[in-house]
Amino acid sequence: xxxxxxxxxxxxxxxxxxxxxxxxxxxxxxxxxxxxxxxxxxxxxxxxxxxxxxxxxxxxxxxxxxxxx
Numbered sequence: 298x299x300x301x302x303x304x305x306x307x308x309x310x311x312x313x314x315x316x317x318x319x320x321x322x323x324x325x326x327x328x329x330x331x332x333x334x335x336x337x338x339x340x341x342x343x344x345x346x347x348x349x350x351x352x353x354x355x356x357x358x359x360x361x362x363x364x365x366x
Contacts (some may be wrong), residue, residue: 298325309339 305311318324 303314305314312329315326315329318326
């Protein structure tokens, strides 16, 4: 068996990578510590103000999302 060590700077990205690797049967993953799993839950209210000072409206987003070719 070969070993690869990866250091991930962001805990949310760590969980994302961990979830992807879990589905491969040829990869053995160590159990994550409980504190790592609990701290990665996203708080919706931390995203408040994400669009602050940007010229983006609901209408412009809809036009871009539903653009017909």
